[in-house]
Amino acid sequence: MGKTDTSVKMDRLNECLENKGLKSTRQRHFIAEVFFKTTTHINLEELLKKVKRKMPRVGYATVYRTMKLLTECGFAIERQFGDGQTRFENLPDGGHHDHMICVKCSKIVEFQNQMIEDLQIETARKLGFEVLRHKLELYGYCKGCAAKG
Amino acid sequence: MGKTDTSVKMDRLNECLENKGLKSTRQRHFIAEVFFKTTTHINLEELLKKVKRKMPRVGYATVYRTMKLLTECGFAIERQFGDGQTRFENLPDGGHHDHMICVKCSKIVEFQNQMIEDLQIETARKLGFEVLRHKLELYGYCKGCAAKG
């Protein structure tokens, strides 16, 4: 068994810090580590809580700044699902994906459809736009909630 | 020449107010009128400014409440493009549309592609989701900005 996914990311992060001339601190490392292990769309409050379990003295500002850094370095993606909170998600290994959000139970399901992506680029091109990134969210009822009513 | 688009909407708004047992006030009428005439994705601050030009005593809260009402009644759609502000857009006559946002000059272009919409519904269905509404935003360079570099 080789290196874990998280430890590979940690190496890449250290590299990134060095390139930017930033210092390698215990807090940054630990916050990044905790974040890399998440699989949900976590907000700062929740992430801070997780971090504090092992490093109780860490403040909100440090988590905020670290996530800003991880976003800049391309490790995290910021998402806003309309509830007024910014959520962070790990850059998915399997490339970009989109989201379906259940308006009843708030379940978030990820999906990917290459044909939609291609059509987006094509549609944009016709209008003279060059697409860098996009955001697609489907709101509706998940299987369970649709069944109930 | 018949009724203007705005005056038709005003009639429908009055009907809607009556149905809800709400009062028909000068402020509500004027704010709605100003909003109906906009073609951009306006935020509350900007809308308030426009309203104050003719009714200087109107407060932020009234504009806020009126837009909430117009959204409930289906006259306006709330949009969030990630800059931390809620923007309002008139319900388009030609049905739903999506947005392309230039990351350089902030230009917003609207577009519509039925095939993308169909694919969304189809993709969702495969995952047991029933789509009520969606949000699709393409971020990139507009014609002008792409040309400049």
Add this chain to the structure above:
DNA sequence: AATCTAAATGATAACAACTTTCATTTTCAT
């Protein structure tokens, strides 16, 4: 037309999430 009552308004306070500031602590090159 005057009166009444519930609703709307406008000023302002409260709130929530995000961002900055600054004194203190830590990293890391010397």
Add this chain to the structure above:
DNA sequence: ATGAAAATGAAAGTTGTTATCATTTAGATT
């Protein structure tokens, strides 16, 4: 070990949104 530059943590400041409350107004009822 030492010192300069950067990071941290606590707290204050921002910004946009929402709620509160005394006053005003719409519209029904005398």
